[in-house]
Every structure is written in C-alpha cells, then in structure tokens.
Amino acid sequence: MFKLNLKIALRNLWKNKTSSFINVIGLAIGLAACLMLLLYVTYELNFDKESKNSENVYTVMTNIPGDNGKVSNTFEGSTTALGPLLKEEIPEIKHLARMNYLKKALIAVGENSFKKLGKFAEPEILKLFDYQYIVGNAATAMQNPKSVILTESTAKVLFGSTQVLNRVVKYQDKEDLTVSAVIKDLPDNTSATLKFDYLMPWAFYEMVDASAKELNWGNFSFVTMALLDPNTDVTRVNEKIDKVVKTHLEQANQPYFLYPLSKLHLYGKFENGVNVGGDIEQIYLFVALAFGILMIACINFMNMATAKSEKRAKEVGIKKTIGANRVSLIMQFLTESMVLTFIAVIVAIALLEIFLPTFNNLLNIKLSIGYFSASSWMWILGIVFLTGLIAGSYPAFYLSAFNPIQTLKKRIKSGGILAINLRQVLVVGQFCFAIVLIISTMVIYRQIQFIKNRPMGIDVNALVEIPQDGELKTKFEVVKSQLLKSGAVKAVSQSSVGLSHRGQNFMDVKWEGMAKPLNTQLFNQVATTYDFIKTNGIKLKEGRDFSKNFASDSAGVLISATALKVFGYTNPIGKTVTIFDDKYTIVGVFDDYVWDSPYQSNNPVIVFFDPNRTGTITMRLNEANSIAQNIATITEITKQVNPAYPTDIKFLNSIYLEKYNSEKTLGILSNLFGGLAIFVSCLGLFGLVAYSAEQRTKEFGVRKVLGASVTNLMQLLSLSFVKMIVVAIIIAVPLSYYAMGKWLSKFEFHTEINWWIMLLAAFGTLAMALITVSFQAYKSAKANPVDALKYE
Template structure:
C-alpha cells in the first residue's frame, strides 16, 4: 500500500509541476529560514555552558545607587574574591581575573598582539579548560609563567613543543610557557588567547596590590559547593561592601554564569532580560515563518480541490476508505516536506557564510550531533503533518456520488478557513513591517542624536611599549602636529567609546550620609577639550604637562547635577582619600551606552602613567590615507616592536548599536522571506477563487465586463482581508514595539508613519500578487469555461 501511495504522490507531483515547484520552494524557504534562526538561537543559548560545573558558577555583580537609580555591573574590587572565599558559607572556589586586553607576545622576531587575561590559580578550578600539555595543578602559581591556547602556541612555535620555552611579554617580562590549553570557544563570555598569573599583574601594576573596596577593577567568579547554598550566600553578599568600608552602601550579588550572556540587562538591581528578548523574537519569527509555509501548502493543495475531487470519488467508489485517503494525502505532504528539507539544507549551507559574516560568529551544521538530527527530523514530521492536515481532512471528505455526478463541491467553510489563514499571515506581515520600521527609526534617532563631541575624523591609537614613556608621548604629539597629519592630539586613560574605571570613593560637602554614588573616572591629557570637540561650560581645563594641577579635577554636567553643587568651580571633592579641587565643568558626552543618560564622571590630569590611548584629530585639509600613513611612520620610529593599533572613533561607536543592527538586519531578511511566502499563500487563494468563479467571470465578460472590472471584483475581497489583518496587527505591533522601546532612556516616539507604511505595503503586495493570477483569468476566452453548459 505504501509503495502504491508513493507512486501516486510522485505522479501527482510530476503532473502538476508548477504547483509542486511552488509548494516545495515555499516549504524549502520556510524550513531553511527556520533552521538558520534555530542554529543562531542554539548558539547563543549555549554560551558559558561548556564547563563541568557551569550550573554552580556565578559572577559577582555590584549594585550601586547613583543619580536616582541603581547601576549594576560585573566589576568588583581586588579584595572581593578573598573576602568571599573566607566569609561566605557554601563557597567552594572564588577567583579574580582581569578582563582581556591586547598585549604583545614575542618569541624572537615572531611578534603577535594577543588577548591576555591575568587570573589567580583558582580561576582554573572554576573554569575547567582542557589542558593539552602541562600540569593544571601547578598552573598560574609561579609569577613568571604563562598559559597559551593551542592556536596561539602554533602561531608562536609552529610544530615545536612550547612547554618550558620562553616568551617575552610587552618587551619587558620573560615568561616560561607552563601549559597549553584548547582554544576558548567563541560562545564564551570570557575569551582570551593566553593566561598569566595574577601575581604578574600586581608586579606590573603596583597600584593593584593595595586592598581597595572603592576601586572596581576586576572580575570575580565564584563556584558554590551546591546550589542549595545560593540563597544564603546572596543574603551574606548583600552587605559585603558596608562591612568592609564605612559609608559604602553598594551591594553585591551572585549572578549565574549561564545567564550572564543572555540576561545582562539590569533595572533597579535586578536582571530584567537582555539578549534573551532578541532570541525570543527570533524563535517566534522561526515558528511564524514555518507556520506561514504550512499555510501556503494548505492553500495551494485545496486550490486544486476540484481537479482532485473526481480522483477521490473514483477511489472511494472502488473501495478506498477515508482513512486510506487521509494516509495518501499525508504521505504526499510528508514526501514534499522531505524534498523541501533537502533543498533547505542546500539553502542553509549556501547562506551560512553570509550570516556568519553578518553576525561575526561561526554557525555550522554539526552532522555528527544527534540533537541536531532529532530536531531536524522533528521539524520535517511536524511540518509535513501540519501542512498536510487540512488538505487531507478536507479532500478526503468529498462524497463519491456527488463528485462523480459533477455536482459543485460545497466549499464555503474551506474558503472561510483559508481566508482566516491569509488574515493570520498578513497580521504577521504587518506586525513585522511596523516593528522593522520602528527599529530603524530608533537606530537612526540614537545614532544621529548629539553625543557631546565630534567623532568624525577622530582616531584612537593604543599606547604600547616605549610609547608609554612620558617624554616619548610628548615627542609623538609634537611630531604629529608638526607633520600636519593632525590638528589636535591628546591622551586618555581608556578607550573613549568603552566602559572603564569607576569608583564610589568620592565625598563632598552636602553629600547625604551613607549614600553610595558611582562615578566614572578618566585621566586626560592637555588639549583634551579642543581635540575631541566638546566644550567647557564653566571654569578652565586641566594643565597636565606640569604638575600644578596634581590635586585638581574636572566634573561633567551629570556629576555637578547629581552632587547638587551650586558653585562647582572651586568645590572641594575628596577623591580616593585625597582632597581635590574642581576647576572646570565639561559638557556631558557619551562614553558608555548611547541609549542611557550620561553617568557622573570625574576627569583627573594624566601624567602619562595610566595613558592607554592617544586621541588625534586628523587634518580635514589633508588626504586621510596620507595622514594615517604619516602617523603610522611616526609611531614606528618611536616603537618599532609593536604593530600600530589604531581605529576610528566613529567605527568604534558603531559597535554600541551591534545588537539593534543585528535585530534590524535579521528582521529585514527573514521578514522579507515571510512576506514572500505569504505572497505564495495569497496566490494559492487567488488560484482557488479564480477556479471557483471562472464561469461567473466568463458570464460577466459575455455581458460586457472588461479586464479592469474583473480585476477590481477579484481584488476587492483580498483588500478586505488585508484591511482586517492590519486592524488586528496595529494593537499587537504597538504593544510589542512599546515594550521594546521601554528598555531605552533615549527613544523615539511611536508615530503613525510605520502603521501607514504597513497598510500601504501590505495592500500593494496583495494587489500585485492577486493580479498576477487574476489578469490571466480575466483575459481568458469565456467560451472555454461556458462551452460545456
């Protein structure tokens, strides 16, 4: 029986090549879109879950009240790990580590800039990276040692055994390679190419040795003996700052490592979501695209109902049961779905390189993964049964006597169901158009909103090696200005587009007792205001060449407002237990999130000991390429051992919008696929309506109706469906997009434009799709439809 049904299915596919192509193509696009989205969701979901005890591992977060709200971040003091290990019950290990930074690693003349992390030995107990060579029990205990990842070891030593060989760090420290570990997976929140002991970090950075509860400068990771200790541990963590530093009201909490990547958005000290919201959208998108593809199959299958009615009648007349007919139609749909799955595989493999480049990740199909094949098989069966369910039940219900006598099939209910399905398709399409338009508006609004400084033609150059010497920095600045390549040069203690050091150890007259306020702090060089293109709203700039301003600072407007300083110039601020005098107020400019209000910031004079970047304003009257070449040559003269590490500030600033741009791009692509598949569904219903009404249309033509009249008649019903879909979609889209926008302090207001665009685009799509088929029917010779009457 199965063999017979398969033969019938193949004959039907071959006989109706056009319909088969549309069916298989629609399902293939739907399945491919669904598979790509599910691969991406699975990749993001797997973040930080590669470790044996990842479910018992936590990151220490700090909640700090400032400016009327609570800031939450995974930066902690250098003493946090030891305090947690000693005082918090249920803790198995606690470790601190720096965040990865680029460092020069050299073996002879082979020099590579690599991501390096400093960590203590317990870091390797918490994160059980796989050791290829070396002793895990001895790792990170000796100060002048280093652990390399497999790929970095190969770059440095080729096929030689790197163990006990020597590398040079930053042309300063000779380190012995004590171990080689597997490369850190890309879907890991902490990625690096080499690990060095925390003791080496203290040796290189003397300031990091002193215990300081007010300086948040490292990551603290904690592993519990069992998760039953979590509630008690978090209760004890809450007051850890207050117990160790008088007046420090910040609170600490243990946040699950496995949620760090997806749930890192905090409000009022509690996780409220993050990238997980994006994944939910993509999961919904994947399901809806697949659903739309299934709906199209139903519409296109039942559109051929009259042509298959006699087949059903004859098979029933010779003894076929309804059960066997249902089996036949289900077999056809599953067979078509399997064929579609094959084409979907091809589409996925072809499109993955593009999406990997777009997402900057490495999605791939793991053909050896049982879970993957189980999911794919489940998708095929689900799609096949779902797509074939309505056609199977509907077509098998025809009465043999009626269809063989040529009586018209009752199709009112089927038409109604298919109209409902088309409405559902266009509800989704309209929602997608509205949401995509608002996402674009929000991105444009924030990107074009003034950020407080001029980022065009502004270049950041990483300070490396000999460049860190004060006299060398001043010489480089002089040469850059003299060459004409730059019109302004200054220094900064951090990347101007990234987060950096912050502290709660700030006190002033009038501060509320017990209030804990978080301040960003940055060191600046001379000509900082002029170079970045911001302005002073009061007072003067810091003098950083001489040391006359060693006890002076500047505040930004947010800090003055938060501190409620009536006369900010000359105000005495106690900063890190040293009294400073405020000499200027800087206009607020964006350093961290472009979507949130600017945080309070203190600027102190940098005397070259903590300068990390040189900021240069390129000469607008000179060719950019020649200016950059000139700057590169000057840097190489001072520090030939390091590759020049520079980037444009506006390019770095674009990274802040990465998640939103990703959401917008994927919504555009897969939304486009969904709308295209919806058009196929509409075409299916147009085919059905044309087939049902061909005699009516022929009579109208005989009575004098022209092509325009016929097109209007056929399009009218579909425009009604689209109008109903938009009425349903508007409130749904408003709720979805309003919730998404609520996460941003700076956000665009929801206007009528996206809703007008949704109506216009959906109506145009409907009219064009229906007209493609309607024109053919309207121009047909009426004699062909009426000659048998």
C-alpha cells in the first residue's frame, strides 16, 4: 500500500510540474531559511557549552550600588582578594580560578612576532574547562610559572607546527616562556573573556604586574570563575558569599554573586542586579522568523492542494466506492506531502550549503552545518516531519472527507464556502507576515541611518589609531614630531583610551556649589596631552585645548557640554572641580562626542592632562596624500622606533561602524527573510492564479466569445486576489506600526515611523502581487477561445 502510495505521489508530482515546482521551491526556501536561522540559533544557544562541566561553571558578577539602595550596574568582574576568600570559606566550590580579561600582547619566536590575545589564569582553569590537548597535558601545563599554553592556530602561526613542546617564545619582547602544551582551538562560540590565543599561569602574572599580586578589594580588573558541585543550590551559595564578604570587609557594599557562565551570553542584561533577559530576545525573534517563513511555504502547499481539490475529489470518490476508508486516504495524501517535503529538504540542504558562506559573511560569523549535532539532526528530522504533516494535514483531512457521489457527479463547488474562506484567510495571513517584515526592515534601516546621521561630535574620516606599546610610550614626542614632519599626518595626540571605548567611569567628583553631599552621576575619564581637540576634530565651545604655553595645564581639565550642565557653571573657564581629592581648573568646554553606544546619550566626559597614562595614539591623516602612502609612512616610522611590535593601524570609521553591528544583524536578517517571505508568498499566489486560470479556461472561452475584452478578463481574474492583498495590508499596517513603535522606543535616540514607509510597503506588495497575478491572467485571457471550448 505504502509503495503504491509512494509511486502515485511521485507520478502526481511529475504530472503537475508547475505546482510541484512551486511547492518544492517554496518549501525548500522555507526550510533552508528555517535551517539557516536554526543553525544560527544553535550556535548562539551553545555559547560556552563546549566543556562537559559547562553547566556547573560560574563566573563572579559584581553589582555597583547606585542611588536609593538600587544597583546601578552589574558586570562580570571581581577583585583579586575575593577568589582566595571564597576558596577558603565556601566548601561547595570545587575549583576556582582567578584570571584577567584578555589582553592583546606581543608574542614572538625570533623575528616572527604577533600581537595575540593573551590570558593569565590560575592553574585550576584547566579543571574548569576540558581543553583538548594536542601535546602536553592538564597536569603539567601550568606548573612552571614561566610557561605558556598555545592554541593550535597560534602554534602554527608562530612555529608552523603543533609539536612544539618545551620550545621558547618571547612575551612582550621581554620574558622567555616555555611552551608547556598546545590545545585545540577554542570554538567560535566561546565568550570573549575566554577566547585566548595563549594562556599563561597567574604566577607569571604576579611577576609582571604588581596589581595581580596584592590582595585588593578595589580593583575590578579581574575575573573569577568557579566550578560548583553539581548538586549545589546557587542561591544558597550566593547567600553564603554575601555573608562571607561582609564579615571580611566592613564597607563591602558591592555584593558579588555567582552567575552561570553559559547563560551570560544570552541572558546578560541586568537591571537593579536582577537578570532581565538579554540577547535571548533576538533568538526568540529569529526562531519566530524561521517558523514564519516555513509556515508561508506550508500555506502555499495547502492552498495549492485544496485548490486542486476538484480534480482530486474524483479520485477520492472512486477510491471510496472501491473500499477505501478515510484513514487510507489520509495516509495517501500525507505520503504525498511527505515525499514533497523530503525532496524539498534535499534542495534546502543544498541551498544551505551554497548560501552559508554568504550568510556568514553578512553576519561576520563562522557557521557550518557541522554545528548541528546528532540531536539537532533529530530536531531537523522532526521539523521535516512536522512540515510534511502541517502542509499535508489540511488537504488530507479536507479531501478525504468528500462524499463520493458528490465528487463523482462533479457537483462539488470548489470545496464549499468554508474552504474558500480558509484559503483566503491563509493567503491574507501570508501576506500580512510578509508586509510586517517589509515594514520592519524599512524602519530598522531608517533607524540605523538616523543614528548614523546623528552628529557624533568628532570627525572620524581620515582618523586612525594605533596602540601605544613598547617604545611608543616613552618616545611619543619623538614619534610625534617625526610623523608631523613626514607630512603623512596633520595632527597626533596620545590618550589613555581610544576614542571609542567602554568603562573608565568614576563618580568621585565635587564641584563648586554642589547641592548633594555625594555625586551619583557617572563620569567618563580620558587622559591625554596636547592636540586632543585638534586631532579628533572635536568642537570646542569655550576656552582652549591643552597648550605647552601654560605650565599650569597639568592641573587643568577639559569637560564636555553635559559635564558642564551637571556642574551648572555659567562661566566655566577658570572654575574648579575636585576629583579624587585633587583640585582641577577647567580650561575648556567641548561639544559632546559619541564614545560609547551611539543609541543613547553617553556619560559626561572629563579630559585630564597626564603624559604618563598612555594607551592609544590617534592620528589625523593628511588627505593630500593617498591613504596607502600615509599608512606606509606611519608604519615605517613606528617600526623604526618600536621594532618589536607590529604596527596595528585601525581606522576610526570602521571602529565606529562596529557600533551598529547588532542592529545591522537585525536589519540584514529581517531584510533577507522579509524578501524571502515575499518571494515565497508570491510564488504561492502565482500557483493559485495559474490554477484558478486553468479551471476557468472554459468560462473565459465563453466570455470571450460573448465579447469580453482581455482587460475585462484580467480584471475578473485579478480582482479577487488583489482584494486579499488589500485586506492583508489593512491588517499588517497597524500591526507593524505598533510593533516597530515598541522596538523604536527601546532607543533613546530614534527616528519616527513615517506614513510613507507604510504606503511604500503597501504599494510595493500590491504591485508585486499584481505583477504576479497579471502575468498569468494575461496569458489565459489572451488564449484562443476555441482551444478553451474544445475541452469536454
């Protein structure tokens, strides 16, 4: 029976090539889109879950107290003193490792030197994560303080091989480290604090950095991770931690707590110290998108199948009279849809393989089908099965319910009122979804444009920065004058952080006439020397930049316009502010510039004068020369002064572009899948019109003989479809207006939803549908009536 069903299903597919093609392609696109999004979702969901202990690995989070006993900020980070205390007092902690955040540092073998992400950690990190050792092992890898664990690709870059046990690398051009192990590269979905290129023991960190050695409660530049006993209740442990910390530290008003490391990536948003979701919302959105597109394709299938019901009805009738019951008929129709889905899956996987590289490029990630594990393949199989079921069930149940005598007598009126309505409802639903996606895409695009066009307060074009490493710290003035003399740059300045940065916030500010006893506004600090304003193209509102003509400038500060607003000075120049108990004189006020998120107003900035706090050199290129020429000159000069370090020149405009990344991802995805949704919907519409035209061939023939024009006939055929699109528009427009309004309200700076976006989306869809419909309508309206009437 099954074999025969299968055979007949294949014959049916072959016979109705147009509709099979539409169904297979539609379903394949739907499935491919669905699989691609699921791949992305799998990738995101498996962040930091590579290790077998991953669910018991926790990282220490710190709450920063704000006003009214609330928590103003929560971040992953802790102090050096916390780790040893926890290890001693909390028995539930099996292993604990202190570490730093990643830092790009120089690592070299002979002349072969690279800046790579290095990490320091206590040896127990090897118990937290089960790294795959190519050479060496976990027991010996971190015994010797002056040793280093390389990842496979780092080893290959440095040595050209992974068999490099006990070979020597040079760290930061100073220290010789012995390679104690080489491990497999960490997966791409490893969180940024752990994705090192090489790993060094904490003991060595204590040698090179004094801040690591002292047990300190004030410096939060470290990360502490712990492996808990699998049966431990984390809330209990966190209560204990609170108590332990308070007994050891009277002024401990910064509660620490353990948070599952593998959750941090997707549930990383905290409000008042409590998790309020995070990127998981986007994941939900993508899953919805994936199944939405699949549903559209399924709807196509259902519509085509029920539209053909008249033809199939006869078959149902015959089969019933020769003894078929409903179950066997349902099985037959389901077999048909399963066969179709199966073919579609094969096409979908091919599509996926073809377009995955493009998709990866767009989103700047590295996905491969390999991310699907055995269990995810089971899921995929389930999805395929479900798709077949959804696509086939409605036709199956609908068709199998036909009364044989009606079907054989051809009395069936294309399935009755209810069926027609359902088909219309489905088409309307499809187009609703597509229109909502189009409008969303346009709004997201406009929002990104709006943010991009907002004045940034700096001129990022022709602006580059390099890290201030090695000799560049001490010989900055020399390099500066050489660079200026070479004509490659117009202005150079050094600063403690790059123009775009995070953190660096502080609160200990007092000003003249301050009303509150304590300041609660976070300020951002930048330390620089000369030419800060000039190099970055910041607009000076009052006063002046730091100048060599004023020796007193070492106790001067520049403040941003919002900082001035906080202080409330009317004549700011010459007024003083007290920061960390030191008095500073305001020498200039500049317009605010974007240094953090471009979507919200950034904290006020105070710029200090301090030649010792080095970090980044920023240069304004001389646009009279070509960029390549300028870069070559800069590279040559810095190499000369600082031969040990490779020159790592970054363009500020690309750094600032990265700030739009997450919204860009959203934009790209909704763009891509919105387009696909429209395409698949139109494909379905095309199929329906084609079928409807075929059915009405005779009617058209008669009408033509009676004198109907081509236009009349086209109207006749198109009108009912156009009506459905109009209904879809009427539903989709307010829906998307509401949804996008909500999305936009997330942003402090946002664009407005214009009526013309709605109009454009509506007319665009209508036009697309009209083109689809008219193509078919014209074809059948132009047909010779004699051909039509010859039938029957």
